[in-house]
Amino acid sequence: xxxxxxxxxxxxxxxxxxxxxxxxxxxxxxxxxxxxxxxxxxxxxxxxxxxxxxxxxxxxxxxxxxxxxxxxxxxxxxxxxxxxxxxxxxxxxxxxxxxxxxxxxxxxxxxxxxxxxxxxxxxxxxxxxxxxxxxxxxxxxxxxxxxxxxxxxxxxxxxxxxxxxxxxxxxxxxxxxxxxxxxxxxxxxxxxxxxxxxxxxxxxxxxxxxxxxxxxxxxxxxxxxxxxxxxxxxxxxxxxxxxxxxxxxxxxxxxxxxxxxxxxxxxxxxxxxxxxxxxx
Amino acid sequence: xxxxxxxxxxxxxxxxxxxxxxxxxxxxxxxxxxxxxxxxxxxxxxxxxxxxxxxxxxxxxxxxxxxxxxxxxxxxxxxxxxxxxxxxxxxxxxxxxxxxxxxxxxxxxxxxxxxxxxxxxxxxxxxxxxxxxxxxxxxxxxxxxxxxxxxxxxxxxxxxxxxxxxxxxxxxxxxxxxxxxxxxxxxxxxxxxxxxxxxxxxxxxxxxxxxxxxxxxxxxxxxxxxxxxxxxxxxxxxxxxxxxxxxxxxxxxxxxxxxxxxxxxxxxxxxxxxxxxxxxxxxxxxxxxxxxxxxxxxxxxxxxxxxxxxxxxxxxxxxxxxxxxxxxxxxxxxxxxxxxxxxxxxxxxxxxxxxxxxxxxxxxxxxxxxxxxx
Numbered sequence: 001x002x003x004x005x006x007x008x009x010x011x012x013x014x015x016x017x018x019x020x021x022x023x024x025x026x027x028x029x030x031x032x033x034x035x036x037x038x039x040x041x042x043x044x045x046x047x048x049x050x051x052x053x054x055x056x057x058x059x060x061x062x063x064x065x066x067x068x069x070x071x072x073x074x075x076x077x078x079x080x081x082x083x084x085x086x087x088x089x090x091x092x093x094x095x096x097x098x099x100x101x102x103x104x105x106x107x108x109x110x111x112x113x114x115x116x117x118x119x120x121x122x123x124x125x126x127x128x129x130x131x132x133x134x135x136x137x138x139x140x141x142x143x144x145x146x147x148x149x150x151x152x153x154x155x156x157x158x159x160x161x162x163x164x165x166x167x168x169x170x171x172x173x174x175x176x177x178x179x180x181x182x183x184x185x186x187x188x189x190x191x192x193x194x195x196x197x198x199x200x201x202x203x204x205x206x207x208x209x210x211x212x213x214x215x216x217x218x219x220x221x222x223x224x225x226x227x228x229x230x231x232x233x234x235x236x237x238x239x240x241x242x243x244x245x246x247x248x249x250x251x252x253x254x255x256x257x258x259x260x261x262x263x264x265x266x267x268x269x270x271x272x273x274x275x276x277x278x279x280x
Numbered sequence: 281x282x283x284x285x286x287x288x289x290x291x292x293x294x295x296x297x298x299x300x301x302x303x304x305x306x307x308x309x310x311x312x313x314x315x316x317x318x319x320x321x322x323x324x325x326x327x328x329x330x331x332x333x334x335x336x337x338x339x340x341x342x343x344x345x346x347x348x349x350x351x352x353x354x355x356x357x358x359x360x361x362x363x364x365x366x367x368x369x370x371x372x373x374x375x376x377x378x379x380x381x382x383x384x385x386x387x388x389x390x391x392x393x394x395x396x397x398x399x400x401x402x403x404x405x406x407x408x409x410x411x412x413x414x415x416x417x418x419x420x421x422x423x424x425x426x427x428x429x430x431x432x433x434x435x436x437x438x439x440x441x442x443x444x445x446x447x448x449x450x451x452x453x454x455x456x457x458x459x460x461x462x463x464x465x466x467x468x469x470x471x472x473x474x475x476x477x478x479x480x481x482x483x484x485x486x487x488x489x490x491x492x493x494x495x496x497x498x499x500x501x502x503x504x505x506x507x508x509x510x511x512x513x514x515x516x517x518x519x520x521x522x523x524x525x526x527x528x529x530x531x532x533x534x535x536x537x538x539x540x541x542x543x544x545x546x547x548x549x550x551x552x553x554x555x556x557x558x559x560x561x562x563x564x565x566x567x568x569x570x571x572x573x574x575x576x577x578x579x580x581x582x583x584x585x586x587x588x589x590x591x592x593x594x595x596x597x598x599x600x601x602x603x604x605x606x607x608x609x610x611x612x613x614x615x616x617x618x619x620x621x622x623x624x625x626x627x628x629x630x631x632x633x634x635x636x637x638x639x640x641x642x643x644x645x646x647x648x649x650x651x652x653x654x
Contacts, residue, residue: 102571103627124404198339
């Protein structure tokens with residue numbers, strides 16, 4: 001049975017995050033390609049967002065008017081979004097085993113042409129999702145005048161794209177207090193540590209200087225994550241950025257905090273070890 | 281001419297690019313390389329390891345990298361920037377147009393993971409429109425090597441002249457069928473197989489497919505001239521037009537949209553000088569999708585099979601006048617053209633998914649993906 005979007009306790013959220021992580025491993029091992037590190041590292045964020053009573057959504061009516069929306073700007077991290085949506089009941093979990101296959105609705109990067117419930121936009125060219133999310137937040141707040149909220153997750157390496165800061169500037173300019181972005185700050189990208197490839201720090205000061213309400217949070221503390229999302233809802237007149245400090249590959253011993261796991265799937269033996277780690 | 285198609289090894293063209301950069305770096309101290317995070321994928325990591333002082337990591341910022349490259353070039357360096365073609369041909373299009381080409385800056389771009397053969401990453405990463413833009417840019421040189429050996433030569437060649445250039449290469453391993461001694465001159469198309477019944481003009485990995493098609497056609501009594509048009513711009517008009525005049529029919533083949541690509545360039549040269557029937561093999565005005573690279577090449581009609589079909593059709597057109605009107609993206613005869621990417625639910629219908637749901641999650645590690653229907 002899928003989990004519902006009623007607020008779960010932190011203990012239950014932790015259990016759901018574990019199930020999301022196992023689903024990520026299951027889908028990646030049969031896909032034989034795809035990204036492990038980011039999805040495992042951000043599973044707690046997704047558990048809090050979708051099962052912490054934060055977002056207003058209905059898996060039986062995925063395109064309902066006035067819904068809250070989520071945009072995965074870091075499109076390559078889609079295994080975690082697919083696993084989350086399946087656990088929320090947007091589509092059967094068995095479909096996770098079609099990831100990246102020919103004709104699957106679970107494309108290697110989210111493709112709106114496949115009409116997968118819960119996927120608001122195609123994404124995968126980094127930086128663009130965040131601007132799309134800003135446009136959605138403008139439609140809700142400035143045009144429709146409704147109370148729907150828009151969430152968008154970016155990687156920290158993704159912040160190197162200049163268009164990110166154009167999106168941030170406009171979210172602030174339009175005082176989009178219905179807009180909440182999350183930075184998955186695992187400090188890893190394909191080529192290495194963020195500070196070695198192209199330094200984006202300090203983050204908090206940057207977002208504050210763009211007039212964002214900025215919250216730093218332990219991205220594996222489920223109670224703190226839910227609290228941060230709730231705090232964001234109470235902020236008026238400015239958008240919120242939640243900087244979630246995470247570890248890439250969280251929960252799988254041999255992947256944790258290792259940037260080499262950014263873009264690789266586990267092989268069957270590694271998947272077995274990963275599932276054992278996650279069961280422990 | 282008979283080719284032994286079994287005897288060739290396969291290697292990705294991107295390896296040729298990486299080795300070419302190192303060769304250039306050894307010869308010319310002005311060569312500098314900019315990284316866009318995915319240096320191991322596009323093989324700029326080879327240069328980074330050898331010449332760390334002349335490598336600069338720019339991060340995931342293709343527009344910035346392109347304009348920084350311009351600054352380096354205007355200060356006397358010879359910068360190469362490489363990323364996936366999806367992000368270093370079109371995301372930075374304005375930078376390429378104004379900063380690089382309008383300045384005639386000596387900037388070289390390496391577009392990796394080009395075409396549909398990127399495979400499971402899906403449509404976002406399968407660049408199929410780059411050549412349409414790049415060949416429209418004044419001052420731009422656009423080269424699409426046919427194999428690993430040629431990719432190395434082409435990389436060195438674009439590093440040795442002064443002006444903007446783009447080299448397009450792929451991710452997958454493809455047959456290595458040229459030799460170090462095979463002639464390669466930028467801007468000069470090479471006839472790889474003689475023939476006078478039809479000319480097949482191809483670039484990139486489609487040159488191999490053209491050679492395979494020519495062998496099959498030869499068994500049907502059609503002798504095809506196969507031309508490796510590695511330099512899409514500037515176009516070797518003389519070789520193209522000569523082929524049209526001598527063969528009387530032309531088929532082009534490219535791992536790119538039919539609209540605006542290499543075939544369009546060839547068509548302009550031919551229509552202007554020696555109008556003959558033409559057919560085009562390429563992607564038919566559609567996006568790609570996730571899948572196995574070889575399977576995608578088949579589904580989207582980027583194999584020798586579709587070249588053969590197009591040759592049969594063009595040879596027929598040569599012999600008789602036709603009054604029918606066909607879409608410019610139709611490949612082969614009606615009904616035998618490539619398929620489109622499956623619609624949602626076609627391969628994995630909901631009832632199949634729901635049946636499978638009963639056994640989810642599987643015990644332990646799942647062994648294979650769900651079986652698609654059909």
